[in-house]
Amino acid sequence: MNDTPSRNARRAADPAHDEILEVEVVTPTTSPARRASRALGFSRRMIAMGVAGTVGASALFAFAFTARGNDVTDTIDASAAIPAAAMSAAAESFEDRSDDVSRNAVRSGLSDVVADKAAQERQQQLGAANESAVQAQADQSMAERDKLMDADMALVAAQAEKLKEEADEAAKLLEKARAAARDAKARGVDVGDVDSMSAEDIANLTNKGGSMPVKSNYRVGAGFGKRGTWSRYHTGQDFPAPTGTPIYAAASGVVLSPTAGGWAGTNVVIQHNNGGATLYAHMSRKVVRTGQTVKPGQLIGYVGNTGRSFGSHLHFEYYKPGTTPGDVYSASNPMVFLRSLGVNA
Template sequence: MKDAAKRGAQVDFEGDVAELEANDPGRAQRGAVAFGLSRKLIALSVSGAVAVAALFSLAFVSRGSGLDNSSESADATAAVPAAAVAAVEEGFADRSEEVSRNAVRSNLSEAVADEKAKDRTANMGASSEDAVKAYTDMTSEERQRLMDEDMALVDAQSAKLKKEAEEAARKLEEAKKAAAAAAASGGEVTETADLSAEDVSNLSSTGGSMPLKSNYSIGAWFGKTGSWSRYHTGQDFPAPIGTPIYAVASGVILSPTAGGWAGTNVVIRHSNGGATLYAHMSRKVVNTGETVKAGQLIGYVGVTGRSFGAHLHMEYYKPGVTPGKVYEASDPMAFLRSLGVA
């Protein structure tokens, strides 16, 4: 009886086990032992899972950051069996410090680039306001004087532009023949003596594109009078600084006009013998002698030169007219309509 009472006291923490012992002492004892082992196994499993999860997190953070957390790592390692440590190391074997550092460098570079872009945009915005104020404060006589000076620069540049235009015409004709030969043979367009396959493809392409594709409006038109020295010599497309600008048709890049009014600008000689000029850019991404196709990026909207604000000023010059001679330009919208895009 005393032994039974003693055994009953040992398992009295669970009513179910005590009740079993009262009915069958041997069965109750076995149940209590099994129950105790189950609780220990569950506790060990939970604590092991938590420890391994903690070690995974610590390994990830320490490897990704590159910081010296040796004391913390030692504590964590001491709390986990060696087998678990080996498993973690194997799991992270492909996440080298160099890869992590490269990722950090990449993120930092992108962040710095974003900040620089924001600063550049802010500075260009301030420059835009200053340029607008300076230009609007000019008298009509001052504007005419500056334009006369620009026309003298264009005259001095005309011989160079004429030579470049002749070379562009030769390239265009060569690309046309190469494309025709490829079409006749059913083969692919290939390079020629002076042109790459890409040049041939660009120059033999057809169709047209608007110079801006989004986020713009239609501004001052060709021939409009007002704040210009005589009249407006092109078509304006007001748009935020940095808006992409595209070639309206295929062609060869000529030297930019020397006229200071245009600021950073691009001139393209097209297959019909005419040329287009894209003025007041913040930046251009093409160089003299390169070929482009319709819709290809050539630069970004800005406020360089003499401008009333951020916009693209586009001009069109018929065959035989030197690009930059603004008072010999034609309506660019008529040219865009001939391309089927306006």
């Protein structure tokens, strides 16, 4: 039915009223494509929730079935039985929590930094405490070594007169050997026995050569004057080597009494042609006797670890003329003596 005339009549009667009536309420119309998209999104969320629930329920059921025959006495967190994938799917189906995840990551990072810093501080404190303990022990050991060495020096001082007498006799023997050698050479004959001295003794004492005190299976260790674990400083040259390694006379001379200082252990002292002496310490065994003549390179004993020693090695010392063998702080650099003989380590 056409109501146009009626409307026109009303307009004529009351124009304002007609304007109000002419305002139409327009309801937004959603397109079919948008409605389909919303429906699809809703369906995906429902599917995700359904999958998460199904997977979670399956996992709980499987866990309960497996644990049925076991004696489980501890309380079990249900979330532990739900796979991570299911939990993630459930979370995604409800809301976007990226902001929370970011904040949690920051908190975790800060916690890790704080924990690392605390661990470093603890490590530094432990290191400082350890260094302090080691230093205290070293100081105590050094004091003990000084005390022992002072006691040894008292023994060496008491022995000094005896060693001087032996050194004087050795010097006389050496001079007699040289005189006999000169006389034999002038007459053009072989050296024979001279006043209880054998030709071998004379040959030994007049030999001007030199030899390394060790010749194999060794290395050059701590040198003369080095600071370290020794009392005050190192008084000779070390040659670390296996126990039983042969030790040889560095030069010709006469064997004196060993030093009385307990630090040297089994040792040999040799008075040489120049009036100086060498000392060979920490031997496992010696094969020469006091008063015996030796030539350069002659076997005198074997490497060991006797006395105050920190491992198998030869401790080799040199004493200039006028000093007492074994009075360690009057010793000189033995490598200089070896080089004077034409020997290089």
